[in-house]
Amino acid sequence: MVWSLFLNYIISPAGFDSLKTVCDYSKILWKIQEVPRMPKQIITDMTRKEKKEHGDYGFPFLISREHLNGYDGGTFLWHWHPEAEITLITDGEMEYHINDALFSVKKGDVIFCNCGALHSGNRIPGSEADCHYTAVTFDPKLIYGFDASRIHEKYVTDLSDNFSCFGFRIDHQKMSDWEAEFSKLTRSLISTGDKKAPGYELSIVSILSSLWRLFCLHGAVVQNPDKQLNAKNYSRIRSIISFIETNYQEDISLEDIASSVGLSRSECSRTFKAGMNVTLFSFLQEYRIKKSLPYLTDTDSSISEIADLVGIGDSNYFSKVFSRVMGMSPRDYRKKTAGL
Numbered sequence: 001m002v003w004s005l006f007l008n009y010i011i012s013p014a015g016f017d018s019l020k021t022v023c024d025y026s027k028i029l030w031k032i033q034e035v036p037r038m039p040k041q042i043i044t045d046m047t048r049k050e051k052k053e054h055g056d057y058g059f060p061f062l063i064s065r066e067h068l069n070g071y072d073g074g075t076f077l078w079h080w081h082p083e084a085e086i087t088l089i090t091d092g093e094m095e096y097h098i099n100d101a102l103f104s105v106k107k108g109d110v111i112f113c114n115c116g117a118l119h120s121g122n123r124i125p126g127s128e129a130d131c132h133y134t135a136v137t138f139d140p141k142l143i144y145g146f147d148a149s150r151i152h153e154k155y156v157t158d159l160s161d162n163f164s165c166f167g168f169r170i171d172h173q174k175m176s177d178w179e180a181e182f183s184k185l186t187r188s189l190i191s192t193g194d195k196k197a198p199g200y201e202l203s204i205v206s207i208l209s210s211l212w213r214l215f216c217l218h219g220a221v222v223q224n225p226d227k228q229l230n231a232k233n234y235s236r237i238r239s240i241i242s243f244i245e246t247n248y249q250e251d252i253s254l255e256d257i258a259s260s261v262g263l264s265r266s267e268c269s270r271t272f273k274a275g276m277n278v279t280l281f282s283f284l285q286e287y288r289i290k291k292s293l294p295y296l297t298d299t300d301s302s303i304s305e306i307a308d309l310v311g312i313g314d315s316n317y318f319s320k321v322f323s324r325v326m327g328m329s330p331r332d333y334r335k336k337t338a339g340l
Contacts, residue, residue: 041072042079044242050079059201060139061208063193068094069130073293074123078241080116084160085137086186086211087111092131096121098167100277108172110183112215114159115140117166118238118276122290126327128337134190142205143212155216161231178218185211236261237275240268241283248288249311254280288312289325296334303330 043051054062060083068074078097087096093106098119105111113119123129140160144152159165170179189207192200243260244252257280258268272280288310295306307318322330 040070042076044077044079049238050081052081054081054083054137054139059142061142061193061204062137063190064135064137065090065132066135067130067132068092068121068123069128073290073297074128074130075290075293076121077245077290078118078120080118080238081137082115083137083139084115085113085119085135086189087113087133087135088186088190090132090134092129093124094121094131094133095124096169099275101167103169105169110170110172110186111167112170112182113167114162114165116160116234118241119167125325136186136189136193138208140212143209155212159212159215178214182211182214185214233271233275236263236268236271240272240280244284244287248284248291249309251311251313252284285312285321286325289322292318292322292330293333296330297337306330 045051054060066076068076087110089105089107089109089111091107093104096103096105096111096119098111098113098117103111104124121131123131140156144156146152170183172183175183185207189204189211192203192207197203239261240257243257247256254265254269258265261268263271269280272278272283276283278286292306292310295301295309301309302315303319304315307313307315310318312318312321319330322333326333328336
């Protein structure tokens with residue numbers, strides 16, 4: 001009886017319209033499922049400053065657990081923030097860039113990235129192995145309290161605003177005494193932040209002060225005295241990177257890049273090379289290759305189409321640059337990452 005009534009309703013005009021509506025919604029839902037995943041990436045403003053809040057105004061401190069394969073192409077792109085950052089590698093290995101320095105880091109290593117320093121990270125070239133890490137980001141005001149305080153003037157500004165001391169890496173397999181202490185304090189900092197026991201904020205400030213003290217005492221060891229970048233040139237480099245990341249799909253020239261920051265071509269090239277230790281052209285091509293990775297893993301686009309999408313155009317040249325940057329051809333990369 002019930003089945004008979006249902007059939008009579010379905011073949012009625014009202015029932016047919018209802019069934020058609022359900023089918024239309026099913027098609028829409030199917031289409032939604034077909035849409036490629038939205039890639040995760042660092043969100044920045046036009047100067048490459050990260051928009052993510054690291055804690056809050058009342059307590060600017062944040063612990064983040066990340067892994068490279070959670071980012072588009074296994075790479076988190078160039079960015080900076082006014083806070084300092086300490087990163088503990090918890091599993092795997094990766095390449096970590098701070099300004100012009102490249103650190104190959106592995107499980108157990110610690111990286112310190114100074115306030116305002118440009119940094120990025122990627123998987124080891126030729127490898128799809130993931131890397132897990134814990135990043136601790138903090139504003140040094142937790143240490144010095146207020147501007148013009150004795151601690152601020154005597155111990156913080158000379159290091160936080162020092163372009164020749166942009167960061168360092170601690171290799172856990174060969175640590176000096178102060179590096180071993182720095183590494184131990186980093187683990188204690190993470191543990192304290194995780195447990196959030198009563199009064200944990202005071203403990204965090206205490207540990208950060210101990211870490212900064214080590215930085216003050218041994219900062220000269222990790223400085224690069226050859227770096228004579230000033231704030232103006234550093235700002236220009238950020239703007240150059242921003243222009244490239246906004247316009248990489250276009251046929252941009254050195255003249256276009258230089259004009260975007262109000263410099264001559266020669267001065268633009270010289271400024272960028274001095275700060276990043278790589279030519280502008282090489283940086284642009286490597287960036288385009290990294291942006292091509294999601295197209296290879298998440299779409300069926302041809303190599304020629306992908307070359308056009310990332311601004312290189314010629315598929316043969318794209319393959320040549322890709323092989324140089326990634327250590328394998330685009331087709332081999334696609335095969336290797338199939339199903340990941």
